[in-house]
Every structure is written in C-alpha cells, then in structure tokens.
Amino acid sequence: MRLDARWLHPGAWWVWALGLAAAASRTTNPLLLLLIIGVAAIVVQARRPDEPWGRSFTFFVKLGIVVIVVRIAVQLLFGAAVGTTTLVELPGATLPTWLAGVRLGGDVMLESLLMALYDGLRLATILICIGAANSLASPTRLLKSVPAALYELGVSVVVALTFTPQLVADVDRLRTARRLRGRRTTGMRAIAGSAIPVLEGALERSVTLAAAMDSRGYGRRGDIPRRDRHVTSALLLGGLVTACIGVFGLVSADSPVVLGLPMLVLGTVATVIALARAGRSRVRTRYRPDPWSAPEWWVSLAGASTAVAFSVAAWLGAAGMTTSFDPPAWPELPWFAVIALLIAATPAVTAPPVPSGDSSSGSALADRGTAPVQMEVSA
Amino acid sequence: MIVFEDVSITYPGQDRPVLGHVNLQIPEGELVLVVGRTGSGKTTFLRAINGLVPHFTGGMLTGRILIDGRDTATHPPRELADLVGVVPQDPMSGFVTDIVEDELAYGMECLGLAPDVMRRRVEETLDLLGLADIRHRALRTLSGGQRQRVAIGAVLSTHPKVLVLDEPTSALDPGAAEEVLAALQRLVHDLGVTVVMAEHRLERVVQYADQIVLVPGGGLPITAGAPAEMMRTAPIAPPVVELARLAGWQPLPLSVRDARRAAGSLRDLLVGQQPRLRAVTAEQITLATTTDASVRYGTRPALRHVSVSAHAGEIVALMGRNGAGKSTLLNALVGVGPEPTGSVRVNGSDPRTLSGSELVHAVGLVPQEPADLLEATTVAEECRTSDRDAAAEPGTTRALLALMAPEIEDGIHPRDLSEGQRLLLVLCIILAARPPLLLLDEPTRGLDYPTKARLATALADLADAGHAIVLATHDVELVAEIADRVVILADGEIVADGATSHVVTSSPMFAPQVAKILAPQSWLTVQQVALALDESEAAG
Numbered sequence: 063m064r065l066d067a068r069w070l071h072p073g074a075w076w077v078w079a080l081g082l083a084a085a086a087s088r089t090t091n092p093l094l095l096l097l098i099i100g101v102a103a104i105v106v107q108a109r110r111p112d113e114p115w116g117r118s119f120t121f122f123v124k125l126g127i128v129v130i131v132v133r134i135a136v137q138l139l140f141g142a143a144v145g146t147t148t149l150v151e152l153p154g155a156t157l158p159t160w161l162a163g164v165r166l167g168g169d170v171m172l173e174s175l176l177m178a179l180y181d182g183l184r185l186a187t188i189l190i191c192i193g194a195a196n197s198l199a200s201p202t203r204l205l206k207s208v209p210a211a212l213y214e215l216g217v218s219v220v221v222a223l224t225f226t227p228q229l230v231a232d233v234d235r236l237r238t239a240r241r242l243r244g245r246r247t248t249g250m251r252a253i254a255g256s257a258i259p260v261l262e263g264a265l266e267r268s269v270t271l272a273a274a275m276d277s278r279g280y281g282r283r284g285d286i287p288r289r290d291r292h293v294t295s296a297l298l299l300g301g302l303v304t305a306c307i308g309v310f311g312l313v314s315a316d317s318p319v320v321l322g323l324p325m326l327v328l329g330t331v332a333t334v335i336a337l338a339r340a341g342r343s344r345v346r347t348r349y350r351p352d353p354w355s356a357p358e359w360w361v362s363l364a365g366a367s368t369a370v371a372f373s374v375a376a377w378l379g380a381a382g383m384t385t386s387f388d389p390p391a392w393p394e395l396p397w398f399a400v401i402a403l404l405i406a407a408t409p410a411v412t413a414p415p416v417p418s419g420d421s422s423s424g425s426a427l428a429d430r431g432t433a434p435v436q437m438e439v440s441a
Numbered sequence: 442m443i444v445f446e447d448v449s450i451t452y453p454g455q456d457r458p459v460l461g462h463v464n465l466q467i468p469e470g471e472l473v474l475v476v477g478r479t480g481s482g483k484t485t486f487l488r489a490i491n492g493l494v495p496h497f498t499g500g501m502l503t504g505r506i507l508i509d510g511r512d513t514a515t516h517p518p519r520e521l522a523d524l525v526g527v528v529p530q531d532p533m534s535g536f537v538t539d540i541v542e543d544e545l546a547y548g549m550e551c552l553g554l555a556p557d558v559m560r561r562r563v564e565e566t567l568d569l570l571g572l573a574d575i576r577h578r579a580l581r582t583l584s585g586g587q588r589q590r591v592a593i594g595a596v597l598s599t600h601p602k603v604l605v606l607d608e609p610t611s612a613l614d615p616g617a618a619e620e621v622l623a624a625l626q627r628l629v630h631d632l633g634v635t636v637v638m639a640e641h642r643l644e645r646v647v648q649y650a651d652q653i654v655l656v657p658g659g660g661l662p663i664t665a666g667a668p669a670e671m672m673r674t675a676p677i678a679p680p681v682v683e684l685a686r687l688a689g690w691q692p693l694p695l696s697v698r699d700a701r702r703a704a705g706s707l708r709d710l711l712v713g714q715q716p717r718l719r720a721v722t723a724e725q726i727t728l729a730t731t732t733d734a735s736v737r738y739g740t741r742p743a744l745r746h747v748s749v750s751a752h753a754g755e756i757v758a759l760m761g762r763n764g765a766g767k768s769t770l771l772n773a774l775v776g777v778g779p780e781p782t783g784s785v786r787v788n789g790s791d792p793r794t795l796s797g798s799e800l801v802h803a804v805g806l807v808p809q810e811p812a813d814l815l816e817a818t819t820v821a822e823e824c825r826t827s828d829r830d831a832a833a834e835p836g837t838t839r840a841l842l843a844l845m846a847p848e849i850e851d852g853i854h855p856r857d858l859s860e861g862q863r864l865l866l867v868l869c870i871i872l873a874a875r876p877p878l879l880l881l882d883e884p885t886r887g888l889d890y891p892t893k894a895r896l897a898t899a900l901a902d903l904a905d906a907g908h909a910i911v912l913a914t915h916d917v918e919l920v921a922e923i924a925d926r927v928v929i930l931a932d933g934e935i936v937a938d939g940a941t942s943h944v945v946t947s948s949p950m951f952a953p954q955v956a957k958i959l960a961p962q963s964w965l966t967v968q969q970v971a972l973a974l975d976e977s978e979a980a981g
Contacts, residue, residue, distance in 0.1 A: 113579070202538065202539055202540075202543075217537070221537070235808075235810070235813055236813055238772075238777045238778075238808070238813075239808065239813035239814045241775075241776075241777055241797065241800070242775060242777070242801075242805070242806050242808065242814060242871070243797075243801065243814055243827070243830050243870070244797035244798050244800055244801035244830050244831070244874070245797055245830060246797065255816055256816075258816070259812075259813065259815075259816060262856075267534055270529060270531070270534040270535065271534060271535065271537070272497075273493055273497050273518075273529070274527070274529055274534065274535030274536075274537070275537055276493070276496075276497060276517070276518045276519055277491050277493055277518040277519070277521075277522060277525070277526075277527045278519075278522055278526075278527075278535075278537070278547065278548045278551055278595075278596065278599075279519050279522030279523070279548055279551035279552050279599070280519060280537075280551050281519055281551075282519045282520065282522065282551060282552065282553075346550050346551055346552075346553050347549075347550055347553050347554060347555065347556060347559070348550060348556065349543065349546030349547075349549065349550055349556065349559045349560070349563070350542075350546070350556070350559075350560065351556075417577055
C-alpha cells in the first residue's frame, strides 16, 4: 500500500500519543516502559516533519532523563528507607518529630533505588509520549481544528506562537546593535537597556498586525441578533462550569453522587450545544480542513487499543504489569503487552508520509525569473 | 471606483489637518501612483481608502470617501475587506498564518467563501503570481520578493476591486521589484483591478502609472494628473525625466525606451567626452580586507570564499539579490554574527578580538534597522550617550547632527523622527567615534529623493575626508551617483568587482537609467551629462 504524502489530522496524533501515555501510566515494568519509548521514537523518526516543532522530541527525551535523575536524587536524599540490600553506606540523620521526622541521606538501598527508577521512568515515558505528539502534530494545524466558536482564541495562540521566535530574533538584533555602539553586550545593564526597545518593537508589531487583520476582514459579523449571541455565551459558560463541577464530583470520593456523572453529562451537553450554535452563526469558513479518514482512524485506534489493553491487564492484575522491587525481581515481558505495542508502532507505516515543505527550495533562484542577461556595452 | 469628496483628515492632538480638502476621482482599472515626501501624508491617504484611517488610528475625517459606493465612515475596514485589499509596507508584519497556502486562504476564510470557491481561487492566485512551487513553504523562509508576492496574493484571492500598496518595491532588489511590478501590471490589464500605490523609487514605477497623485504635505492641496503632465513640473522626478528636462525632449518620455528614441542628438553631442569621476586619493591605504572568508548560518552557507578589500577615500557598493550575502559580509567586517572561517582584518586586526571602544574607533556599521541603535528618549540624550560611548568631546555628535540634519530638535523622541532623520541621527552617532571604515546596510530604503540626496552628499564628503565607505544597496541610481567601485555578490560569492561605470553598464539589471538611455556611451548620472554639456558649451 502506497500512501500519498499529506498531513495527518493532528488530533489523530494526539489520540495516539495520549493512548501510549495512558498505557505507560498503568505499568511500572521498566522493559515495557522502555518499549513504549522505543515505539514513540520509531514513529517520530518515521513521520516527523522537518519543521521547528518537529525537533522538540529530543528536548522531551532530555527532559525525561532529568526527571529520572531528579526522582532518584530526591529518593536518596529524603526518601524513607525501603528494603534490606545496602549498596553504599552513607551517614544520615533523622530530623526531630516536629519537623515531621524526615530522614536525610542515609544508606543507599537497592530496593529504594529501583523503586525511584521505575517511578521516574514511568513519568519520563509519559512526558516523552507527549513530546512525540508535539513533534508529530503541527501546533497551528491543531489550532485550525478547534471548534469555530473558539476560533478567536485559536488565532491569538497562533499569533503568540509566531511572535516568540521574533522576540528572540529581536533580542539578538539589539545585542548586535549594542556591540555596534561599543557597549557591553552582557550583564544586567545590557539586558535592561535592550528590554524597552524589544517590548516597543513587539507592541508596534502587534498594532501593525491588528491593522492588517482588520483590513483583511477578521472579526466580520454576520447578521446575528445580539440576543442569540448572549444566549450562546451563557450556554457555553454555564456548560463549562457544570462540567468542571462534574469532574470534581467524580474524582473526590466523598461527594454526593448527584455532583458526579449527571453534572458532567449535563455540562458537556450544554457546551456541545453552545459550540454548535456558535459554529452555525459564524460568517467564516475553512480552507481545506484536515480530513479524518482511514489513516486517522487507524492511528488513533492503534493508540487507544494499547491504552485499553494495558488498562484491562492492570485491572485484572495480569502478571508482568508491575515489577517487584522488594524483593528485586527481573521484569517479565508479557506477550499481550508486546502485541499491543507492536500495534501501537504501526503508524510508522500506516500514517501518510509528511509532505516535504522544501521540495522547491532548490528552485529559489530559478523562480526569480529573468537571470541577468549579459549585455556587453563597449565604451 | 474611488471618490474623495472634500476630504480633510486631522489626527488627534494636532491642530492642522494632514490632508486638507481632497477632491479626487479614481476610475476603475487605473494604476495610480502616489508620490510625496516622507511624512507628507501618503500613508494616511492610502489608509483612508479602506477606512483604517480613522477607524483604526483615530482622528477626524470630514467630507466623504466612497469606495464603489460604500462610505468608509459607516463601513469599518473589515466590512470593506471584500472590496479593498491592503498590502502593508513590511509584508511580514501583516502575515497571520505561517504557510504560503494558508495565508492566501486566510482572507477568504474571514469573508466566509464556500470551500470549493476558496480551493479554486487559491490555485488561480498561485498561478497568477508564480507561487505554485513555494505553496507549502513556511513564510519566514521566503525571500523578500517572494514575501511581497505572497502578501499581494493574500489580498488578491478575495477578488478585491481595489488594491492598495505601500512602497511595494522599496526593500527589493531590482530583479524582484520588476517581478512584483510585472504581476501588478497583469492585474490591471487582465482583471481590471484598480491599483493605488505609493513608491519613492519613481524610476521603477512611473512608466506604468495612468495617473499620479502628488501629496505635497503640510496640508497643501493634493494635485493629480497624467504622468507626463505631472512629471513636467514635479519637484521629484526619476533620472529619465531629469535628463529629458535637461535636453528639452518633447513629449516628455517616461520610460527608457521612449527616451532612447529621443536621445540620438544628445548622444551625438556627447561623443568624445568622458564623464568626470570623483578623484580618489592616489595612495591606497587598505582599511579592510577579507581573505577567503566563508560564513554559514547553521548548514546554509551565506558567504563562500570571499576576498575583498576597501581602501581609504573610496566608496564601494555591494549589490546583489536579497539574500546574496551582502549583510553577512558587512556583519563579518564588524565582527558580529556567526564566526567566519578565513581571515577578516579591519585596520590590521580581527574585529572580533577588539573591545567595544576599540571597535567603534576602527569601524562603524549603520544597520538595516537604524532604530535598533537608539535607546534614549530624546535626541539630546542620545547624542550625550553617543559622546560617552565614543569617548569623544561632549557635543561632538550634536555638532555633526546640526551639520547633516539641522532641522532636528533636541527634545524630540527618536521614534517620532522620520525614517530618513533617524538614519542620519544613527550615522552621526556612528561617526562620533571617527571610524576610518564606515559600513551602511541598505541606507536608502524608504528614503525620499531629497533625503537621499542629502545622504549622498554626506557620504561623498566623508570619502573625500579619507573614510573608506562600503554600502550594501539595491538602489542603482545611488550607486551610479556616488560609488567608485561595485562588488556584485550572488549566492555568497563575488561575481563582479570593478569600477562602477564598468560593472553597472555591463548588466541591464544593475544599470542606471541614464546609462541605458545613452548606451553605448558610459554616462551614469544626469549630473555628469549636465557638466559635460556645460563644458562643451563654454568651449564651443
């Protein structure tokens, strides 16, 4: 099967990545966690676009390593002693009871080290899965898919996203400018001196952009009665608040049942109705919205099925989902988890390849049109 | 199509109107050129067409502006978006999305066009402006000319009846400018779009205009008329017109082609004479050299094995396309930007190793955005800090400024100066330290003719005083006027390096208008011709 290059719907990548993250949260088996990271890495490698956000995966991997190191360090410094196998003997002190009796330092135990490692690895894996979604799905394309009612919000985020790199470029330019005037380019005074021009520049740009957007028709309203708009906003706000109460009711154990599921359902329904109303009454339309077809279904199902498999296995208490650290035991490799992860890796092949944006960079000179014709003018 | 009925516009806090009692009619399908000095109200005039003035900027509008029958007083810019497309001066500042194709569709999305219509129009626009092979590119990776074309396409896709452009070619190299103007020509001829455009570089556009609107500034009445008529008396004119006035050609030619037909007798008159060139000091003191210098941004090479030098008393012009490496070369000479391989020597030392104060005394660069260098809140304070930075006598910068731009007052905020005034202020700041090597990066972008003339005189005086001057520019007329030597860069490599008259006349892209008209003789400026005619008259 040969797939035409196109952008996969960013929502599909997010469903897939969150599925992997959910699976990771259900296990402490280091082998499975490493496999999940491997799956994420393979898919990212295969379907990552050559854009600035596409390179964010390595950043998340580094962040994951930091998380593991911090988790272990915290365990060694403050953690309660777990287990019996001493690896390194270190002096330690227990703070008095009025300071909660926290233990500082002390012997390094294999068991507590393993506990911290597994725990940190799980957190790191979840982070890396999110990093995978980040580098696979274009943030601006994701914003294009937000419901029409939230469109204004989406535009603000897009504008903010493009402004950040420009701000960095501005800081760079002003440092150069300071050097040209023979001033110091480092230190507090340099930063203070360039802060105002940078902010002025950003403000000026926002005003220019606002003018440009206004003249291109941003914020045109159709003939919608004012009352209708108010009803829609009220419905949206009320729905969101109700849904939040519902979530709170579900999570906290000792709240009345009425506050839980019924509120959540009610709130969600109200929000959906409000979004639909707002979407209908908009003037604007969408240019080439990302389709949701077979590859999107496949990618999101691959992630979701992994999450379901891991959750069911953890719920049933299947062997190999958790790895014992006290006493230390070799992690097992449950066959069903491996199959689930193989399915999770299929987007590396089933997702369409990314269109290469630079297909024409070589012709940057060619499309300049007329090459200077040599015309000899003899004097 | 566009009707101004007794329009006056006054900005808040000002007692005099920017534009007073404008009565004007622009018929459908015309290309109208708006000319006038910086700060004369050109931009106000353009922005009034789609209601940005006064809806967005504030201010008082009296009289009526009708666009295809719609009154801008009752229609804010967004309600005129289907009728008027506005391309801002810096196209990048008006982009909302980040991909070419999405940017073309953005305006149509706002207007709520049906998806199949949008799809078709995006394809049409891509073809019309030659953007098809860059449709998936990120906007920030485009060259200046490509950006300008995308900006035009982005407003064109909504099929506006009026297109308003503010200096569409001022930041572009000659080739890219021609490309943009050709696209505009096509719109006017094939689609009947009414185009209103402000431009300082008259030599590029005047031949395409059907009507010229002169905005004199200071609340004086606006005048409009046919180009040949207006150019006869206009205070600012392109070289072709000046030459025609000098030679007394009738009717007034506006294009090089028409001028060449009339120029036969003038060429005969000039036979046997040579243009007088500025005398360059005999002893050649080399102030700057690069030997085999290469610079990369990441993996992209910006300069490849460039060896070039600049001598005392000489004005060198760096030319070439947008992105050819001109700015990179200037940056390397002051030691900013990525570190070059090969050697860069300024006054015998590597600029990177110099301390701040040593650097400003060895070399000065006026960057593309001169405003970057300004931090203070008044001109006087800026001059004081400049004296301090340069370790010069207090009052040095102020005295230089009084010489170059006597009209600038002490208490004014640098941001309130016009673009040209800001440039001169920065030039004075740089000159306070008396650097023997002076570099300028596109100094004439957005400058009107009088300011440009002032800058040209200042630079010639500095070169006579023994400074070496290197300027990167797209302005062929300025180069013809002041440069002794021209270095042409292409794709990071030097493709030509030689005397101005030789280099610019051998390429139609970089030849000034006078050279094109009087070829095969090698005259470059109207002034040279005038001098020669005076002499032959005195002799004969």
